[in-house]
Amino acid sequence: MTSTSSTDLIPHIERGLADLRDLVALQSVSAQGRMLPETAAHVTRLLEAEGFTVRSYPGEVAPVLVAEAGEGSATLLIYNHYDVQPEDPLELWDSPPFELTERDGRLYGRGASDDKGELASRLAAVRAVRERHEGRLPLRVRWLIEGEEEVGSPSLERFIAEHADELRADGCWWEFGGISPEGRPVASLGLKGVMGVELRCRVAASDLHSSLGAVIDNPLYRLARAVASLRDETGRVTIPGFHDDVREPSDADRAAIARIPGDGQPVRDTYGVTRPLATGSAYHERANLMPVVNVNGWGGGYQGEGSKTVLPAHGFVKLDFRLVPDQDPARILEVLRAHLDAQGLEDIEIVELEAHQKPARADAGHPFVRACIEAAGEAHGAEPIVHPSSAASGPMHPFTYHLGVPCVALGIGNVGGRVHAPNENIVREHFEKGVAFGVALLERLARE
Numbered sequence: 181m182t183s184t185s186s187t188d189l190i191p192h193i194e195r196g197l198a199d200l201r202d203l204v205a206l207q208s209v210s211a212q213g214r215m216l217p218e219t220a221a222h223v224t225r226l227l228e229a230e231g232f233t234v235r236s237y238p239g240e241v242a243p244v245l246v247a248e249a250g251e252g253s254a255t256l257l258i259y260n261h262y263d264v265q266p267e268d269p270l271e272l273w274d275s276p277p278f279e280l281t282e283r284d285g286r287l288y289g290r291g292a293s294d295d296k297g298e299l300a301s302r303l304a305a306v307r308a309v310r311e312r313h314e315g316r317l318p319l320r321v322r323w324l325i326e327g328e329e330e331v332g333s334p335s336l337e338r339f340i341a342e343h344a345d346e347l348r349a350d351g352c353w354w355e356f357g358g359i360s361p362e363g364r365p366v367a368s369l370g371l372k373g374v375m376g377v378e379l380r381c382r383v384a385a386s387d388l389h390s391s392l393g394a395v396i397d398n399p400l401y402r403l404a405r406a407v408a409s410l411r412d413e414t415g416r417v418t419i420p421g422f423h424d425d426v427r428e429p430s431d432a433d434r435a436a437i438a439r440i441p442g443d444g445q446p447v448r449d450t451y452g453v454t455r456p457l458a459t460g461s462a463y464h465e466r467a468n469l470m471p472v473v474n475v476n477g478w479g480g481g482y483q484g485e486g487s488k489t490v491l492p493a494h495g496f497v498k499l500d501f502r503l504v505p506d507q508d509p510a511r512i513l514e515v516l517r518a519h520l521d522a523q524g525l526e527d528i529e530i531v532e533l534e535a536h537q538k539p540a541r542a543d544a545g546h547p548f549v550r551a552c553i554e555a556a557g558e559a560h561g562a563e564p565i566v567h568p569s570s571a572a573s574g575p576m577h578p579f580t581y582h583l584g585v586p587c588v589a590l591g592i593g594n595v596g597g598r599v600h601a602p603n604e605n606i607v608r609e610h611f612e613k614g615v616a617f618g619v620a621l622l623e624r625l626a627r628e
């Protein structure tokens with residue numbers, strides 16, 4: 181009953197790939213509002229065929245689905261999305277984006293990885309577990325599937341807050357995950373927060389002759405002073421109060437980071453990096469745990485050929501902050517304001533650019549996390565690589581905050597998966613391993 185040997189999974193893998201082909205054919209591009217209700221209806225039929233009760237709720241862009249099936253002492257929440265990124269530029273695809281196409285052990289198509297491949301492999305695992313248990317699931321599975329993830333999940337936080345009772349669980353299986361080039365499953369237990377900010381400075385109603393620089397201040401110089409004061413040469417943020425709410429990592433978190441292989445050399449090679457801030461053991465420590473400020477771009481004044489003796493009237497700098505638990509974007513804006521004021525830069529305006537995402541991280545020692553890691557090791561036959569936090573961001577905070585669940589990202593993505601780009605793909609063998617992992621996880625949670 182609890183074996184995860186792959187031979188009995190073969191029909192479920194084949195059926196899962198057929199599901200994936202049908203899902204990829206549905207052009208559910210949320211940015212363009214294409215085929216979202218149709219795809220939601222198709223996903224609903226797939227879930228109902230596996231014994232799920234499915235409720236559909238209107239979202240700002242696309243229906244939000246909540247499905248539930250099974251009984252037992254354990255409850256697993258699964259989070260996925262059925263929308264995809266636009267397929268263009270079309271001419272860079274080697275096969276039609278909405279036809280799942282196999283070449284050299286890989287399956288190509290928009291959504292093959294993000295996120296329909298994840299969805300289809302998990303559904304295949306549910307089917308396999310049901311078959312082993314005479315048509316019933318030995319644990320409760322709650323499945324939240326939205327259609328707005330690729331446009332920033334505008335309905336998600338409020339939806340989770342309002343439907344917390346329908347979604348409560350022992351833990352959440354996050355929508356994505358990866359497999360390393362060496363075939364090791366890569367788990368992420370958290371995501372950094374992100375906040376985009378623009379600093380704006382204006383000293384006059386219109387541009388002036390630069391001879392007036394002796395008597396009138398320069399907005400780009402004031403912005404340069406502001407930017408230079410935000411961090412030191414090591415990359416550490418120097419805004420007073422910025423680190424006050426940073427949560428100390430646990431011993432389990434530190435142990436997991438120490439076991440992450442490599443020190444970022446592939447990233448430095450891929451991009452021809454000339455000024456790394458951290459190598460060696462500091463690389464993963466920083467990528468997982470360190471909050472940062474980035475300067476994304478700078479505008480104002482003359483940017484054309486040759487020179488123009490102008491004193492610009494105004495300028496701007498675009499920044500993003502990558503935050504870690506338990507930093508709060510609203511509090512970061514306060515300390516940034518106080519920091520600029522303290523330097524006599526009161527006239528620099530701070531504008532938050534778009535909706536921020538708050539950081540979230542589960543403890544590497546949490547029992548649900550341990551169950552996920554053990555199931556991944558069993559299914560892949562390789563020791564999982566555990567990142568306490570991905571360096572990237574996403575809508576994980578509403579889950580940890582409103583539902584109190586740890587979230588674990590484990591899935592079937594690969595480093596050459598070209599997610600969001602032409603020729604998005606998964607490795608077929610990773611799909612098979614993904615099904616085996618799903619079976620191992622459900623069986624393990626049902627037993628514990």
Ligand SMILES: [Zn+2]
Nearest residue numbers: 265294330600
């Ligand atoms: Zn995506």
